[in-house]
Amino acid sequence: MARKQPEVTAQTRRNFIDAYWDLYSSDRADKITVRMITDRAGYNRGTFYAYFSDIDDLHQQMEDELLPSEENFEKLKKATVSKNSREIMEIFTQMDRTIGKKLSFLLGPKGSLSFQSKLKSSLKRLILKHLPLDLQEKESVIDYKTDMLCGVFYETVRYWYDQGNRQFTAEEMTTLMLQMIFSGLVES
Amino acid sequence: MARKQPEVTAQTRRNFIDAYWDLYSSDRADKITVRMITDRAGYNRGTFYAYFSDIDDLHQQMEDELLPSEENFEKLKKATVSKNSREIMEIFTQMDRTIGKKLSFLLGPKGSLSFQSKLKSSLKRLILKHLPLDLQEKESVIDYKTDMLCGVFYETVRYWYDQGNRQFTAEEMTTLMLQMIFSGLVES
DNA sequence: AATTATAACACAACATGTTGTCGGGTAATC
């Protein structure tokens, strides 16, 4: 769809995605039809195909909007290099305010596996580039450890959304995670 | 379907599940139709509904077959309590031989989120029951640590299936994992 | 051993719903 009225088309697209999200986060995802989406968004069914090739296309676009932007990545990198943990936390709390609800759902047991995979890849990329891992070790070991580091971080975020924010403050959560990363889980 | 010829019905059921698996692990999962399954399995479409209520029903049954049985759980518990790490490893290598290929796929990025959730819950249940965690700590902390322990273990298995078995032996993998659990990921 | 009964499955047809596409229409915007 060529767009000479960008604001209109952008809003329509948004309406479709929002309508889809409503259904996605309540109903069973695999039972959603194009008609359900267009009915809810208030458009004709045919209009849908002017914006998306099919439901999966819409879904992927929705997910991509929620992945950390390059901009956020850059911020996070800077904060990490300068070891400014308060700034790191701020980035996350801001992300939490804006897309926290959606993240919480997508990371949960009814969420999206493709999103979780994409997010993990992003995390691993960030960690490999900017975190100081011991370069004395074999490359394969570093790769594994990066994966685990990423996994712990990822699981912590997931835990946080699943139940943590009722148990811990963000600070406590972060402290626990770092302790785990540096000293291990179990007393040896 | 009442069954007076158990071997026949069991085999038919198996044929359906196997046919579904073939499609599931190659095509895009959400595009599989009942006709595709029955064609591949060599039965009439109507027969499918004598065995399963719909495709999702079949899928869940397939997943449940792959979850660790209570029997395996019991073995694992005993081996864990007696700290017999060779026995633990044996249980896993046997599981690997029998259902490793399927596990590998289900845990991967194109796999099944519901299966991954179920598996994690099983793991957490096992860990909470039988692993000696420091009981001095607050309950909330124990819960978090259990989740992370489970996460690390889970991610290790996943890593193993994703690329690890080309890099490490099962022994090396286990050693690395334990080291990570007891001493942390990064030198402090 | 001959008989019935029935389990397992095939086949065909059904109403209903979804998909993706198209050609034509209307109202607002450029």
Add this chain to the structure above:
DNA sequence: GATTACCCGACAACATGTTGTGTTATAATT
């Protein structure tokens, strides 16, 4: 006045879940 955004209605193709009616092989009864 041209174009854009969208509506409307219709289409063929196909999927779904169900039902009625066969056929055949196996199991139970006599």
